[in-house]
Amino acid sequence: SEARFLRSMPNITKASGHASLLKNRFVASVDSGRITAPQGGEIAISASSFIMPDVTIKDAPPGIVRLNTQSSITSVLSLLNLPPLSIMDKANQPVTLAQGTADLSGTIAFPMKKGSDPKLTVFDISGDLLDLRSDVLVKDRNLAAEKMNVVVSNSNITIKGPGNIDGVAFDGGWSQPLGRAGAPSEVRADIVLNQKALDTFNIKLPPGSVSGQG
Numbered sequence: 001s002e003a004r005f006l007r008s009m010p011n012i013t014k015a016s017g018h019a020s021l022l023k024n025r026f027v028a029s030v031d032s033g034r035i036t037a038p039q040g041g042e043i044a045i046s047a048s049s050f051i052m053p054d055v056t057i058k059d060a061p062p063g064i065v066r067l068n069t070q071s072s073i074t075s076v077l078s079l080l081n082l083p084p085l086s087i088m089d090k091a092n093q094p095v096t097l098a099q100g101t102a103d104l105s106g107t108i109a110f111p112m113k114k115g116s117d118p119k120l121t122v123f124d125i126s127g128d129l130l131d132l133r134s135d136v137l138v139k140d141r142n143l144a145a146e147k148m149n150v151v152v153s154n155s156n157i158t159i160k161g162p163g164n165i166d167g168v169a170f171d172g173g174w175s176q177p178l179g180r181a182g183a184p185s186e187v188r189a190d191i192v193l194n195q196k197a198l199d200t201f202n203i204k205l206p207p208g209s210v211s212g213q214g
Contacts, residue, residue, distance in 0.1 A: 001015050001016070003015045003028065003030060003050075005065045005108075006065065007114075008082050008083045008084065009035070009079065009082055010035050010036055010037070010079075011035070012030060012034065012035055012045055013034050013035070013036070014032070014033055014034050015032070015033035015045075016030070016031050016032050017029045017030040017031045017032075017033075021055070024054050024055050024056050025051070025052070025055070026051070026052040027049055027050070027052075028050045029048070030046075030047075030049065032046050033048075035069075035079065037071070037074075037075035037078045038079070038082065039074055039075065039078040039096070040071070040074030040077075040078055041071070041072055041074075041075050042075065043069050043070070043071035043075050043079060044069065044071060045067070045068065046069075046070070048067045048068050048069075049065070049066045050064070050065055051064040052064075059113070060111040060116060061111070062109060062110070063109070063110055063111070063112040064108070064109050065107065065108040065109075066107050067104070067105060067106055067107075067108070067125070068104075068105045069102070069103075069105070070101070070102070070104075071102055072099075072100070072101055072102065073097070073099060073100045073101065073102045073129055073132070074097075074098075076104060077096075078095040080152065081095050083118060084110065084116075084118035084121040085108070085123060086118070087152060087178065090178040090179050091157055091177075091178055092176075093176060093185075094136065096136075097137065098129065098132050098133060098137065099133045099134070100129055100130055100131045101129070101130045101131060102127060102128070102129050102150070103128045103130065104125055104126065104127035104128075104150070105126065105127055106123065106152070107123065107124055107125075108122070108123045108125075109121070109122045109123070122154060123153065124152075125151075125153075126149070126150060126151045126152070127149075127150060129145075129147070129149075129150050130146065130147055132144065132146075132148055132163070137174045137187070138174070138187055141165045142165070142166055143163060143165050145161060145162065145163025145164070146163075147161060148160060148161035148162075149161050153178075154178065155178060155179070156175055156176060156177045156178055157175070157176050157178060158175045159173060159174045160172065160174070161173070165200075167196070168191055168197045169191065169192045170189040170192075171190050172190060172191075173189070174186070175188075
């Protein structure tokens with residue numbers, strides 16, 4: 001069977017689950033299913049649900065989506081870039097921001113009324129990015145990490161954790177404000193300070209200034 005949790009989103013196909021209506025609260029649960037994203041391939045859906053807290057509300061009743069997804073990073077970013085979220089457009093970043101896989105969960109709340117202001121949609125999504133590779137997060141540098149954490153909300157998108165940049169180990173993060181035109185992204189990281197780091201980032205110090213690492 002098929003289902004759809006937002007009018008602007010692709011259908012969930014091969015869906016299995018159940019629905020209930022109890023004391024005016026409607027819940028449609030999806031135990032498993034798949035979404036074909038605009039880019040990057042399919043997204044696996046599990047343990048997800050669509051909730052109407054009160055079906056008696058007639059004018060723009062609230063709808064809540066709880067999602068658990070497993071997919072490539074590109075596919076889930078391309079899905080989250082569809083309206084009303086448009087996350088990557090707001091960040092002025094491509095959906096091909098990074099390669100790897102994503103294991104995400106979160107909540108999307110919105111008024112169920114056609115033509116509602118997208119600003120009324122509230123979202124909070126987080127999870128892990130695995131085997132991450134990117135030459136976009138840090139300009140002109142290759143970033144790699146086995147596992148980093150990502151948090152996406154109405155105000156910003158943040159990716160943080162340990163990894164390496166051009167082979168230099170770091171522990172830090174990248175953050176990009178959302179919905180603020182022209183707002184720059186920010187990178188903060190602690191790196192291992194040794195001769196390799198100095199050479200990689202073209203930092204010139206007198207010979208012998210650095211020995212060992214720290």
